[in-house]
Amino acid sequence: MKRIGIADTMFSRHDMAKIAEKAVFDSEEGIKVERYTVPGVKDLPVACKKLFEEHGCDIVLALGMPGPMPIDKVCAHEASQGLINVQLMTNRHILEVFVHLDESDDERELVRMAEDRVRKHTLNAIALLKGKEELGRFAGKGIRQGHADAGPLRI
DSSP: OOEEEEEEESSOSSOHHHHHHHHHHHHTSOOEEEEEEESSGGGHHHHHHHHHHTTOOSEEEEEEOOOSSHHHHHHHHHHHHHHHHHHHHHTOOEEEEEOOGGGOSOHHHHHHHHHHHHHHHHHHHHHHHHOTTTTGGGTTSOOOSSSOOOOOOOO
């Protein structure tokens, strides 16, 4: 049985893991979910590594909601660097799913964005579990998560 790890944070202002869990359940792929909640985004790299090494996950979603201040941007960048390092150390994918609180001033829009981004990245994770070719048909299409698709370039 395949396992998707979900690492999320207490700092997040929306329960992003619940969205991912629902998307996995709705996929009817028979995938097991392992959830690991940490205080903030800089704690996500260790949680992801533990989900791989101690909980047998095949892929992990790293969910976070960095704040709008300059220090929050630095923390998000540091977390991203840590997540990249864990991917290279474990040779497994971590899909970073961050919704930055300054992406919108409207809380309803932030919730909509989070739900769309998390759901779509969860489906991407499920596709990656099926094989490296699974997402190939979508390459170059300007597909986005959290916003409307940009579409391919038209020349």
